[in-house]
Amino acid sequence: EAQVTQNPRYLITVTGKKLTVTCSQNMNHEYMSWYRQDPGLGLRQIYYSMNVEVTDKGDVPEGYKVSRKEKRNFPLILESPSPNQTSLYFCASSLRQNYGYTFGSGTRLTVV
Amino acid sequence: AQSVTQPDIHITVSEGASLELRCNYSYGATPYLFWYVQSPGQGLQLLLKYFSGDTLVQGIKGFEAEFKRSQSSFNLRKPSVHWSDAAEYFCAVGAREYGNKLVFGAGTILRVKS
Numbered sequence: 102e103a104q105v106t107q108n109p110r111y112l113i114t115v116t117g118k119k120l121t122v123t124c125s126q127n128m129n130h131e132y133m134s135w136y137r138q139d140p141g142l143g144l145r146q147i148y149y150s151m152n153v154e155v156t157d158k159g160d161v162p163e164g165y166k167v168s169r170k171e172k173r174n175f176p177l178i179l180e181s182p183s184p185n186q187t188s189l190y191f192c193a194s195s196l197r198q199n200y201g202y203t204f205g206s207g208t209r210l211t212v213v
Numbered sequence: 214a215q216s217v218t219q220p221d222i223h224i225t226v227s228e229g230a231s232l233e234l235r236c237n238y239s240y241g242a243t244p245y246l247f248w249y250v251q252s253p254g255q256g257l258q259l260l261l262k263y264f265s266g267d268t269l270v271q272g273i274k275g276f277e278a279e280f281k282r283s284q285s286s287f288n289l290r291k292p293s294v295h296w297s298d299a300a301e302y303f304c305a306v307g308a309r310e311y312g313n314k315l316v317f318g319a320g321t322i323l324r325v326k327s
Contacts, residue, residue: 204256
């Protein structure tokens with residue numbers, strides 16, 4: 102089944118403890134992206150990648166890192182999480198620029 | 214920069230009634246336009262998209278949307294709403310000049326009353 106898989110689905114962590122949210126797609130898509138969703142704000146792009154080893158900042162990149170060493174994987178790293186990073190995170194992938202994204206099921210992160 | 218406005222935060226319609234969700238965007242060149250739906254606790258599912266050609270596009274689940282360049286709008290419509298359509302709907306805009314960055318509106322929550 103063609104899909105974007107994120108793990109974990111739920112995560113509660115403490116301030117300052119490094120964490121990684123994994124994202125993998127099995128559709129051979131070139132484009133991948135991370136979004137965070139907050140009530141009343143819709144989805145805001147954190148980082149995106151147009152191909153292996155090519156990444157760029159979105160609208161809200163502060164406090165996040167990404168890497169794209171393989172085409173299928175695009176992990177999101179929070180080196181020192183803070184409570185304002187409590188949010189619902191989505192990974193997405195797309196074959197081409199105007200195809201629209203396929204989204205993962207989301208990761209609900211709580212930082213206490 | 215791109216921006217997307219969904220003027221209605223909540224909309225309530227009766228089952229069987231018609232639906233129109235509004236979306237306005239701000240961008241100079243020809244945008245790529247999308248509508249997504251998100252059911253509670255789920256990810257986003259693509260309903261339909263427009264990037265060129267016929268300005269009336271058909272999507273899944275009986276939805277359609279019309280691109281009106283003069284009004285910078287891309288409104289989503291459905292002639293007869295079903296209770297299962299209750300969800301949150303997001304309009305999104307992209308453009309070639311911005312790579313694969315999509316900008317999303319804040320969303321419209323649709324409630325369906327029986």
